[in-house]
């Protein structure tokens with residue numbers, strides 16, 4: 001994993017820089033603030049409040065360091081929500097790197113320890129992290145992922161289109177859309193005309209919502 005190194009973002013939280021891709025795993029304006037604003041705030045908690053639900057399933061494209069999982073699971077524990085979390089990850093990070101992220105500073109000690117203890121097992125089966133949360137990570141490329149299940153919320157956290165255009169193609173977005181329930185929410189940190197048009201054509205209603213620090217707007221799409 002020599003092509004990976006740590007970088008500190010503007011809010012003091014760490015991210016990983018991938019030299020092969022030429023991009024960070026998170027916004028350089030703050031990894032933690034991006035995770036909380038885009039995925040937790042505009043995705044998960046928006047869905048739960050809107051639908052008045054106490055149980056939710058999340059599918060993340062690009063599990064990476066697990067920051068979005070940790071922030072989501074911590075929120076669910078504090079709010080008595082049951083969370084079933086699935087991540088798709090083509091190039092898993094090793095446990096040692098995950099343990100060096102210092103993301104323990106943002107969640108309970110119990111959650112952090114359980115996540116680290118189950119991290120490797122989660123690539124083979126669904127793991128119980130605590131009374132309320134499970135996690136499973138599927139080591140596959142997005143287009144090779146398949147499931148009989150559909151999910152309430154999709155976190156689309158791919159590298160930016162300038163670095164990995166294929167993740168934002170009609171083929172990729174058509175594929176991921178199959179796994180979202182009617183009324184389910186798709187969120188991502190970015191927004192472009194192409195992305196809006198594609199999601200609309202796939203049967204979603206589109207919202208431009210305020211973006212995380214460093215971005216004016218981001219996309220939230222709801223499956224009609």
Ligand SMILES: C[S@@+](CC[C@H](N)C(=O)[O-])C[C@H]1O[C@@H](n2cnc3c(N)ncnc32)[C@H](O)[C@@H]1O
Nearest residue numbers: 025062063064065067090091141142157158159
């Ligand atoms: C922007 S980073 C995601 C950061 C992650 N959510 C986190 O909090 O650390 C993009 C992730 O997508 C993964 N990835 C790249 N190509 C992929 C593919 N074809 N299918 C699934 N994941 C892929 C990368 O390995 C990386 O972990």
